[in-house]
Amino acid sequence: LNQMGSIVLTLGRISEARGLYAQSRAIWEGLNNARGQAQTHANDGLAWRASGEPQRALESNRRAVELFRAAGDQAGKATALHNNSEVLIDLGDYDEALRVATEALEKHQVAGPIGGEIHTRIHLAEAWSGKGEFPKAQEQLTMAAARAKQIGVPVQEAYILRETGRISLSLAQPAEALARFQAALKLVPVEGFPRMEAEIRLQAGQAAYALKDLGNAGAMWTRALALGAEIGNPMLQAEALAGLARIGRRQGRFNEALAYAAAATGHIESSRATIANAAQRANYMAVRSAAYGIHADVLVSVGDTDRAFDVSERAHARALLDTLSQSPGGVGVGEQAATLSASAIRSTLDNRTAVLEYLMGADSSLLFVVTRESTRAFRLPGRTALHASTTALRDALAQPGLRGLGRFVNASLDSYRALVAPAAAAIRGKTRLMIVPDGALHTVPFEILIDRPAATFPALPYLIRTRSITYAPSMSVAAALGAHRPAGNGRTEKALVAFARSTPAPGVAALAHAESEAQAVAAVFPAEDTQLLVGEAATESAVRLPEVAQARHLHFATHALVRPPPGSSGLALGSITPGGEGFLEAEEVARLRLTAELVVLSACDTALGRYVTAEGTLGLTRAFLLAGASGVVSSLWQVNDRSTASLMTTFYRGLDRGASE
Numbered sequence: 001l002n003q004m005g006s007i008v009l010t011l012g013r014i015s016e017a018r019g020l021y022a023q024s025r026a027i028w029e030g031l032n033n034a035r036g037q038a039q040t041h042a043n044d045g046l047a048w049r050a051s052g053e054p055q056r057a058l059e060s061n062r063r064a065v066e067l068f069r070a071a072g073d074q075a076g077k078a079t080a081l082h083n084n085s086e087v088l089i090d091l092g093d094y095d096e097a098l099r100v101a102t103e104a105l106e107k108h109q110v111a112g113p114i115g116g117e118i119h120t121r122i123h124l125a126e127a128w129s130g131k132g133e134f135p136k137a138q139e140q141l142t143m144a145a146a147r148a149k150q151i152g153v154p155v156q157e158a159y160i161l162r163e164t165g166r167i168s169l170s171l172a173q174p175a176e177a178l179a180r181f182q183a184a185l186k187l188v189p190v191e192g193f194p195r196m197e198a199e200i201r202l203q204a205g206q207a208a209y210a211l212k213d214l215g216n217a218g219a220m221w222t223r224a225l226a227l228g229a230e231i232g233n234p235m236l237q238a239e240a241l242a243g244l245a246r247i248g249r250r251q252g253r254f255n256e257a258l259a260y261a262a263a264a265t266g267h268i269e270s271s272r273a274t275i276a277n278a279a280q281r282a283n284y285m286a287v288r289s290a291a292y293g294i295h296a297d298v299l300v301s302v303g304d305t306d307r308a309f310d311v312s313e314r315a316h317a318r319a320l321l322d323t324l325s326q327s328p329g330g331v332g333v334g335e336q337a338a339t340l341s342a343s344a345i346r347s348t349l350d351n352r353t354a355v356l357e358y359l360m361g362a363d364s365s366l367l368f369v370v371t372r373e374s375t376r377a378f379r380l381p382g383r384t385a386l387h388a389s390t391t392a393l394r395d396a397l398a399q400p401g402l403r404g405l406g407r408f409v410n411a412s413l414d415s416y417r418a419l420v421a422p423a424a425a426a427i428r429g430k431t432r433l434m435i436v437p438d439g440a441l442h443t444v445p446f447e448i449l450i451d452r453p454a455a456t457f458p459a460l461p462y463l464i465r466t467r468s469i470t471y472a473p474s475m476s477v478a479a480a481l482g483a484h485r486p487a488g489n490g491r492t493e494k495a496l497v498a499f500a501r502s503t504p505a506p507g508v509a510a511l512a513h514a515e516s517e518a519q520a521v522a523a524v525f526p527a528e529d530t531q532l533l534v535g536e537a538a539t540e541s542a543v544r545l546p547e548v549a550q551a552r553h554l555h556f557a558t559h560a561l562v563r564p565p566p567g568s569s570g571l572a573l574g575s576i577t578p579g580g581e582g583f584l585e586a587e588e589v590a591r592l593r594l595t596a597e598l599v600v601l602s603a604c605d606t607a608l609g610r611y612v613t614a615e616g617t618l619g620l621t622r623a624f625l626l627a628g629a630s631g632v633v634s635s636l637w638q639v640n641d642r643s644t645a646s647l648m649t650t651f652y653r654g655l656d657r658g659a660s661e
Contacts, residue, residue, distance in 0.1 A: 001027070002040055009043070010192035012231045014051045018044060035076065038067030042080045049087055050195050052233035054284070055274045057087045078107035078116055085123045090235065091275065091284045094130040101127060118144045118156050125163050134167050141167075155196075158187035162200050169203060174210035181207060198227035198236045205243050214247050221247075235288070238267035242291035246363070249294065254302050261295035265311065268292075289315055293361035300366065300377045306342040309368045309375050312359045313339040316436060316474035339476040342375040348479065354427045355475055357436035358419070360386060365438075367419070369426040370475070378422040387440045389418050394443060409453045409460070416449040420463070424451075433463075434478070435471045445636055473625070481630050493595075495529035496652075497548050498522055498555040499538040501573060514557040517602065517645035521555055524652040540573045540584050543592070553655075554599045554629075555648070560620065569619050571601070589623035598655075599624045600633040602648050 005020030021040045028036030045060035061084040068077035081104035088097035101123045108116040121144035128137035141163055148156045165180030181204035188197050205220035221243040228236030241264035248257030268288050275284055292315035299308035317339045345355065355370040358380075365380040380386065389411075396404060396411040419441070420427075427433065435446055447464035454460045463469065472478035500518035502511050515534045522530040531551075533542050538558065548554065559572040561583075570589070574582025601620060621632045633651075 002036075002043060005040075005043055005047075009047055009050065012050075012194045014047050014231060018047050021047065034067045035071035035073050038064045038071060038073070038076055038080070041067065042076070042083060045080070045083050045087070049083075049090070050231055050233065052228075052235045052271060053274055054087050054090050054271075058084060061087065074107050075111035075113070075116070078104045078111060078120075081107070082116060082120045082123065085120070085127070089123060089126045089130065092130065094127045097127040097130075098124065114147055114151055115153065115156065118147050118151075119159070121147070122156075122159050122163055126166075129163070129167055129170060132170075134171065137163070137167055154187040155189065155193065158184040158196070158200070161187070162196075162203065165200075165207070166203055169207055169210070172210075174207040178204060178207035178211065194227045194231050195233065195236070198224045198231075198233075198240075201227070202236070202239050202243070205240075209243065209246065214250065218244065218247050234267040234271045238264045238271075238288060238291060241267070242288075242294055245291075245294045245298065249298050249301065250363075254298055257294075257298045258302065261291060261298050264291040265295050265314070269314075290362060293359050293366070296359055296366055297361060297364065297379075300379075305368075305375050305377045308366070308377055309342040309357070309370065310339070312357055312366065312368055313341075313474055313476050315359060316357070316438070317476040339474070340479055342370060345370055345475045345479075346372055346375065352430060353432040353434060354430035355434045355436065356420075356423065356427070357475065358438040358441050360439045360441070367423055369423045371426070371430065374426075376423070376426050378426075380422065381418060383439065386418060389415050390440045390444050397445075397448075405457060408457075409450065412448060412450045412460075413453065415444060416451050416463070419444070420446070420449060421451065430467070432468045433470075434475070435469060436474055437471065443636055470631075473622070477625075481625060494531050494547055494551045495525045496522060496553045496555060497531045497551040498533065498557070499542070499573065500532070500534040500557040501538040501559075502535070511557065511559065513645040517557045517648055518555065520645065520649045521652050524649070538573055540582050540588075543573070543584055549593055550595060552595075552597050553652075554594070554596045555602060556600065557602045557644075557648075560601065571620070586620050586623035589620065590626040592627040594624070594628040596624075596629045598631045598633065599629045600648065600651075601635070602644055 001020050001024035005017040005024065008020065009017035021044050025037055025040035025044075028040065041060045041064035045057045045064060048054075048057035048060055061080050064080035065077055065084070068074075068080055081100050085097045085101035085104060088094075088100060101120050105117065105120045105124065108120055121140045125137040125140040125144070128134070128140065141160055144156075145160050148160060161180045161184035165177040165184065168174075168177035168180060181200050184200050185197065185204070188200065201220045201224040205217045205224065208214075208217035208220060221240045225237055225240035225244070228234075228240060241260045245257045245260035245264060248254070248260060268291055272284060292311055296308040296311040296315075299305070299311065349355070349370070349372045351372055353371070355368070357368040357370065359366045359368070360383045362382055362384075364382050365386060367378040367380050369376045369378070381389075393411040393415050396408040399407070433446070437444065447462060447469050449463045450460050451463075452461060498518040498521055500511075500514040502514045518532055518534055522532055531547050533539075542548070556571055561570060561572065570583050570585040572582070573584055601624075621634050624632045
């Protein structure tokens with residue numbers, strides 16, 4: 001029965017295959033045979049993945065790993081781990097995929113067979129490519145190719161060609177990529193591998209589109225769409241539909257493009273709802289965000305700016321709203337909250353405020369400007385050009401000093417012209433900007449952008465001189481956080497609880513001014529309204545005190561470390577070892593229940609993490625929002641200890657006087 005299931009699965013008859021696996025599993029359960037049960041769960045995982053249901057595939061594979069372990073079958077366990085790494089790649093969870101695939105490879109090398117090692121190396125290459133680590137990906141493919149020559153299986157050669165083609169495409173070598181994809185298609189059997197053929201055709205369509213061969217791209221995507229529909233896989237269909245929408249948009253067939261794009265985003269959202277893990281759901285949305293950009297772009301092309309903005313909000317907000325509904329600090333947010341429409345957001349704005357929401361795309365990006373009066377859209381350069389601009393700005397900031405003035409001025413001017421200048425007329429008279437970034441724009445400090453040069457740093461016309469600037473993951477999320485912040489319920493709240501630790505652990509440079517910073521900040525508020533936790537009192541366990549949960553402002557003056565995966569980033573409160581006592585990881589922060597109006601992370605790089613397109617940065621800032629904080633102040637780079645102490649004191653004095661955060 002199990003073998004029959006595998007045969008019909010290769011023919012694309014997925015439901016029939018699952019039925020055969022269920023019958024087989026029932027027999028193995030009756031015989032109390034763990035290995036037999038494990039094999040049916042592993043095959044079930046393949047079936048669920050083929051039908052585009054990654055959550056069920058993960059669950060089946062994990063159960064298979066447990067049963068193979070119980071049966072002492074290392075080769076079977078390696079195969080189940082390998083299968084799970086493939087699903088994790090589908091979800092865009094590349095860090096976890098690397099961890100799982102590395103474990104699978106170690107077991108394959110001991111227990112065999114060679115084919116398992118080859119496929120696992122291909123998955124390692126996929127994960128490294130997803131992280132942009134192309135030399136490491138190529139290294140794995142080279143080793144996989146060497147092993148594949150030993151057994152001469154065409155399908156494995158096709159997989160390797162597909163991955164090398166993907167790398168070429170990522171490196172802007174579309175002609176080379178297309179040749180590899182076409183070679184891979186010739187090696188795919190006519191029957192039995194519909195998903196593989198569809199995946200190759202999707203990538204071949206991307207390469208042909210980059211070469212402006214729209215006829216070939218359309219043929220590739222049309223066939224991929226048919227294959228995805230044949231096996232009932234919504235993820236494959238979504239990617240093919242998004243590609244066809246790009247062609248329709250480029251050729252001016254907007255109604256057709258709009259139908260394709262709407263169908264693509266519909267498939268993505270139906271699949272998203274089945275993914276249980278919040279971070280994986282965000283990653284899943286991110287790797288498929290192109291469909292939202294195309295959908296919004298087509299709507300702008302037909303003059304429906306409000307609906308285009310609504311699509312942008314869905315891309316930015318939906319996964320995080322889901323996560324808020326499941327987090328302790330955000331209980332109830334996602335249960336009632338939906339993404340807000342452009343008209344609903346306009347009604348919440350005053351006459352001084354403008355929202356600048358960015359949605360990056362491959363061909364072009366969009367900037368939406370929402371004010372009380374209107375919603376307008378502006379086309380910006382594509383993702384690659386904007387990423388180059390932001391990289392130049394960050395490189396200039398990394399080399400401060402008079403010698404770097406010219407470089408900084410050029411980079412800041414370029415970023416202003418790319419990101420803000422197109423909307424200059426729309427934001428005239430607006431003194432408060434709310435920025436909703438996307439992708440690499442999460443690393444841009446809009447405050448320091450300039451619209452003209454000057455001879456010295458102090459004379460530069462920074463944007464912050466004329467406007468207050470705040471950031472949000474999306475306007476819908478910002479509204480949900482504000483609307484669902486718990487009331488005080490008559491309890492006594494501290495105006496400020498401050499943590500400061502000068503020397504969190506041996507081997508880490510002391511923060512000589514951390515404790516004096518906390519004391520100076522506390523002095524801004526009445527003594528009875530503050531609580532200082534400094535030195536040995538600034539511990540991980542202290543973060544869970546009731547006073548912390550109820551504080552209006554939380555201040556952390558300590559070391560922060562940014563490490564992959566995003567949940568492992570954290571604050572050093574006695575330890576610099578993730579998982580160790582005294583290291584408060586982002587995952588732990590997200591499980592807190594806070595009611596703070598503002599959390600200030602007075603440490604280096606606290607705004608950093610791994611950003612995912614549309615969804616935002618996965619790291620400490622996001623974790624504190626999930627815990628219930630209404631706002632977070634954090635840094636994008638290394639900061640000087642003494643300067644930070646002075647800045648923070650000035651900041652809180654302004655806050656106490658009612659100045660805008």
